[in-house]
Amino acid sequence: MSTMPNLGAYDPAAVEAKWQRVWEERRTNAVDLRGAQRPYYNLMMFPYPSAEGLHVGNVFAFVGSDIHGRFRRLLGYDVFEPLGFDAFGIHSENYALKVNQHPGRLIPQNIANFRRQLKRVGLMIDWEHEVQTIDPRYYRWTQWIFLKLYEAGLAERREAPVNWCPECKTVLANEQVEGGYCERHPDTRVVQKVLAQWFFKITRYAERLLENLKTLDWSESTRTMQANWIGRSEGAELVFETPVGIPIRVYTTRPDTVFGATYVVLAPEHPLVERLTAGDRRGEVQAYRQRVASMDLVSRRVGAKEKTGVFTGAYARNPATGEAVPIWIADYVLMEYGSGAIMGVPAHDERDFEFARQFGLEIRQVVEPASGGGELPFTDWDGVLVNSGRFDGLPPAEAGAAIVSWLAERGAARPQVQYRLHDWCISRQRYWGPPIPIIHCEVCGPVPVPEQDLPVLLPPIEDFRPDESGVSPLARHAEWYRVPCPRCRRPARRETDVSDTFLDSAWYFLRYPSTEFDDRAFDPELTRKWLPVDTYIGGNEHAVLHLMYSRFITMVLHDLGLLPFEEPYRRFRAHGTIVKDGAKMSKSRGNVVVPDTYIAKWGADTFRMYLMFLGPYQEGGDFRDEGIAGIRRFLDKVWSVVGAAAEPAGGARGEAAGASAPGREILTKLHQTIRKVTEDLEELRYNTAIAAMMEYVNALREATGLAAGVAEGRVAPELIAPVIVMLAPLAPHFAEECWERLGHAESVFTARWPRWEEALVREEQVEVVVQVNGRLRSRLLVPRGLTQEQLVDRALADPAVRRYLDGRPIRKVVYVPDRLVNLVV
RNA sequence: GCCCGGGUGGCGAAACCGGUAGACGCAAGGGACUUAAAAUCCCUUGGGGGGCAACCCCCAUGCAGGUUCGAAUCCUGCCCCGGGCACCA
Numbered sequence: 001m002s003t004m005p006n007l008g009a010y011d012p013a014a015v016e017a018k019w020q021r022v023w024e025e026r027r028t029n030a031v032d033l034r035g036a037q038r039p040y041y042n043l044m045m046f047p048y049p050s051a052e053g054l055h056v057g058n059v060f061a062f063v064g065s066d067i068h069g070r071f072r073r074l075l076g077y078d079v080f081e082p083l084g085f086d087a088f089g090i091h092s093e094n095y096a097l098k099v100n101q102h103p104g105r106l107i108p109q110n111i112a113n114f115r116r117q118l119k120r121v122g123l124m125i126d127w128e129h130e131v132q133t134i135d136p137r138y139y140r141w142t143q144w145i146f147l148k149l150y151e152a153g154l155a156e157r158r159e160a161p162v163n164w165c166p167e168c169k170t171v172l173a174n175e176q177v178e179g180g181y182c183e184r185h186p187d188t189r190v191v192q193k194v195l196a197q198w199f200f201k202i203t204r205y206a207e208r209l210l211e212n213l214k215t216l217d218w219s220e221s222t223r224t225m226q227a228n229w230i231g232r233s234e235g236a237e238l239v240f241e242t243p244v245g246i247p248i249r250v251y252t253t254r255p256d257t258v259f260g261a262t263y264v265v266l267a268p269e270h271p272l273v274e275r276l277t278a279g280d281r282r283g284e285v286q287a288y289r290q291r292v293a294s295m296d297l298v299s300r301r302v303g304a305k306e307k308t309g310v311f312t313g314a315y316a317r318n319p320a321t322g323e324a325v326p327i328w329i330a331d332y333v334l335m336e337y338g339s340g341a342i343m344g345v346p347a348h349d350e351r352d353f354e355f356a357r358q359f360g361l362e363i364r365q366v367v368e369p370a371s372g373g374g375e376l377p378f379t380d381w382d383g384v385l386v387n388s389g390r391f392d393g394l395p396p397a398e399a400g401a402a403i404v405s406w407l408a409e410r411g412a413a414r415p416q417v418q419y420r421l422h423d424w425c426i427s428r429q430r431y432w433g434p435p436i437p438i439i440h441c442e443v444c445g446p447v448p449v450p451e452q453d454l455p456v457l458l459p460p461i462e463d464f465r466p467d468e469s470g471v472s473p474l475a476r477h478a479e480w481y482r483v484p485c486p487r488c489r490r491p492a493r494r495e496t497d498v499s500d501t502f503l504d505s506a507w508y509f510l511r512y513p514s515t516e517f518d519d520r521a522f523d524p525e526l527t528r529k530w531l532p533v534d535t536y537i538g539g540n541e542h543a544v545l546h547l548m549y550s551r552f553i554t555m556v557l558h559d560l561g562l563l564p565f566e567e568p569y570r571r572f573r574a575h576g577t578i579v580k581d582g583a584k585m586s587k588s589r590g591n592v593v594v595p596d597t598y599i600a601k602w603g604a605d606t607f608r609m610y611l612m613f614l615g616p617y618q619e620g621g622d623f624r625d626e627g628i629a630g631i632r633r634f635l636d637k638v639w640s641v642v643g644a645a646a647e648p649a650g651g652a653r654g655e656a657a658g659a660s661a662p663g664r665e666i667l668t669k670l671h672q673t674i675r676k677v678t679e680d681l682e683e684l685r686y687n688t689a690i691a692a693m694m695e696y697v698n699a700l701r702e703a704t705g706l707a708a709g710v711a712e713g714r715v716a717p718e719l720i721a722p723v724i725v726m727l728a729p730l731a732p733h734f735a736e737e738c739w740e741r742l743g744h745a746e747s748v749f750t751a752r753w754p755r756w757e758e759a760l761v762r763e764e765q766v767e768v769v770v771q772v773n774g775r776l777r778s779r780l781l782v783p784r785g786l787t788q789e790q791l792v793d794r795a796l797a798d799p800a801v802r803r804y805l806d807g808r809p810i811r812k813v814v815y816v817p818d819r820l821v822n823l824v825v
Numbered sequence: 826g827c828c829c830g831g832g833u834g835g836c837g838a839a840a841c842c843g844g845u846a847g848a849c850g851c852a853a854g855g856g857a858c859u860u861a862a863a864a865u866c867c868c869u870u871g872g873g874g875g876g877c878a879a880c881c882c883c884c885a886u887g888c889a890g891g892u893u894c895g896a897a898u899c900c901u902g903c904c905c906c907g908g909g910c911a912c913c914a
Contacts, residue, residue: 332912342914627851691849774895
């Protein structure tokens with residue numbers, strides 16, 4: 001036993017408790033924000049503190065980000081890795097309603113529980129900069145941002161429809177409507193209700209939000225989703241004159257088909273409907289409009305249903321043909337896209353085709369395939385125009401441009417770009433959010449709350465339940481909302497809606513470095529030093545809304561001169577989703593896996609590594625716990641190698657104590673491993689990085705006789721120390737302990753990341769594959785760097801190869817240096 | 826319907842630029858150690874076939890074609906799974 005010191009078994013519980021204590025005492029995770037030489041901002045999406053606590057999906061996400069942060073730190077960066085809680089919002093509020101507790105008491109408990117669990121995972125979080133969106137010290141600045149947008153003319157109050165459940169007597173988010181029915185009352189149809197709400201004019205930034213995407217180092221999938229969400233399309237606005245003197249403007253991506261426009265359709269809410277409707281059509285048009293208005297917003301948009309609509313009795317003039325075409329209204333035309341009106345070209349649009357057939361409208365073909373004929377509707381872009389006057393024979397794209405400039409001469413057309421992106425409605429008729437800092441005065445109109453009066457505190461009312469009034473619970477509290485107008489001092493009324501949770505999370509990354517300040521949202525100097533975020537990791541479920549909104553807010557603050565950059569996240573990577581039995585984890589499915597028991601049984605390090613070993617980080621995977629023992633076995637092996645490398649009690653260490661000089665082969669393997677792990681961690685390929693380290697440790701144990709259980713097996717410390725450093729991001733407590741056992745007094749996180757030497761990475765002998773006619777026939781172990789001639793000579797000397805050549809002459813040789821030679825006969 | 830991913834052993838996966846398919850791990854089977862078990866260690870493990878043997882051959886990456894000396898990887902068509910959008914004119 002005297003030759004095997006430090007060979008106590010690996011005890012994760014003891015090791016992890018010890019190092020978490022040490023990190024806390026030494027403030028290992030705290031960063032000197034002002035003094036940092038090489039700042040690196042490593043951000044992970046902050047969680048909403050659910051009552052259930054952390055589940056393995058959260059842990060998977062955080063650990064992947066933490067590994068990246070720790071890796072950067074070992075590369076010599078001053079890594080700032082903060083975390084906080086997205087604690088306002090409907091999720092939290094609904095849960096509070098369900099368990100009938102006040103969110104103001106409940107949510108802080110959840111946060112405390114979350115924080116406790118997070119600490120157990122061993123993340124490198126700098127808790128001195130925690131942010132909670134429900135903290136008045138935070139939401140004061142959320143309200144301030146609202147005021148900034150308001151001042152910039154980017155916040156606007158207007159009427160807009162919302163989903164309303166007559167049973168819950170409350171406004172529902174679109175996600176709470178399922179097929180037209182309330183998610184909580186499956187027998188109750190959700191209806192539309194029109195309320196005055198606040199909007200942020202994000203559509204003004206559509207082009208920039210789209211254009212900048214090209215410059216960002218983001219996951220491809222995320223960029224695609226953003227681009228699709230913005231939904232840019234190019235087309236033209238065409239003008240159809242009407243008898244009432246105000247023309248109908250339609251947006252189309254196919255101006256080439258205007259000769260086939262045999263009718264016009266307005267959205268039922270279109271402002272011209274009233275004026276255009278003929279006397280004898282009034283009743284029917286009114287009835288139709290009412291029917292549409294009573295539908296919920298979601299099922300109105302479900303496509304492929306039967307088309308409905310009514311004729312207004314009026315006609316408009318097709319600007320190309322000069323013909324009078326009937327004006328209809330139909331709910332398949334949406335007021336919020338384009339101009340809320342379309343030209344109906346049934347021959348070349350599937351929806352128009354369906355509509356025309358339903359109501360017996362004329363279908364006139366104006367584009368046909370080059371081969372002639374073609375089945376309708378014909379929507380392809382390749383073809384030629386027919387029945388289109390002097391444009392006949394042109395291909396659609398060319399014809400479209402020509403038609404637009406021809407019509408433009410008469411002021412009947414102009415090219416136009418459209419976006420699908422809608423303005424951001426930030427009003428919530430709810431309790432659990434920051435009150436929107438506006439005071440409504442009968443004389444002055446909406447007046448912003450003066451900055452020095454912020455925050456507008458959310459009052460701790462007990463009756464926070466929404467009710468039939470359709471307005472925020474705050475609207476029941478006159479003692480709160482009755483205030484003098486800040487401008488004229490007359491009695492006025494506070495805005496009683498709160499803002500959307502997405503506004504809370506749209507700027508939280510700006511706050512982390514500046515949590516110490518109460519007189520500014522973010523300190524200019526610290527912000528310049530630490531932002532934009534270097535790497536942001538989060539789920540693709542936020543690929544659209546959260547990432548879009550935070551980009552928008554950042555751009556606005558930049559334009560107001562408050563930020564020196566306009567994109568918040570330099571690099572974004574979406575992690576995959578951890579599912580269980582093929583389905584997303586959710587409480588209702590009952591397949592939520594909680595990390596606590598695994599951490600208790602195996603330790604945080606084993607669990608962390610296991611999650612990362614499950615599959616590619618950016619793909620996620622199905623959680624099963626069968627393989628977790630494999631990770632533990634690996635760590636046990638490393639532990640024993642460290643024991644064999646550590647200083648023997650009372651003796652010298654390393655070579656002097658019996659470890660022979662490292663052989664070239666194992667050194668090569670080590671340097672190959674260093675290269676592989678370094679490159680893999682850089683790209684978040686954690687699963688293969690772990691595999692590479694396993695491979696190396698297996699080889700090392702083999703080479704030193706440890707595998708065979710040779711008790712005297714000794715290991716040169718320089719053969720294992722780099723592995724400990726590389727393991728540190730993945731299994732930080734374990735690595736600290738091993739590092740200490742190797743005789744280091746300082747934390748492993750003060751160590752330098754190992755470097756590989758190109759000369760050592762290259763093997764002296766390589767295995768080269770010999771193919772005959774593309775089929776593998778032999779493998780040769782040869783010195784590296786053989787020329788084609790040398791290699792062919794050796795291949796020809798191989799009886800196995802000759803057998804397949806069968807004496808035939810070689811027609812061609814394919815040669816890949818140090819890899820392969822293919823003899824074609 | 827449209828837009829992204831993805832489909833490889835019993836299982837999770839690897840193969841980064843078209844160049845040895847299945848690294849690494851799990852599970853399983855056999856063996857060593859042990860009074861026994863656990864732990865640990867060693868061997869085997871895609872399918873089929875041949876050989877006393879070191880070994881050798883054929884088939885195999887969702888399906889069908891194609892390009893290439895050579896395809897999991899590129900191209901065309903199709904099937905299935907996951908995600909996003911969804912009457913966006």
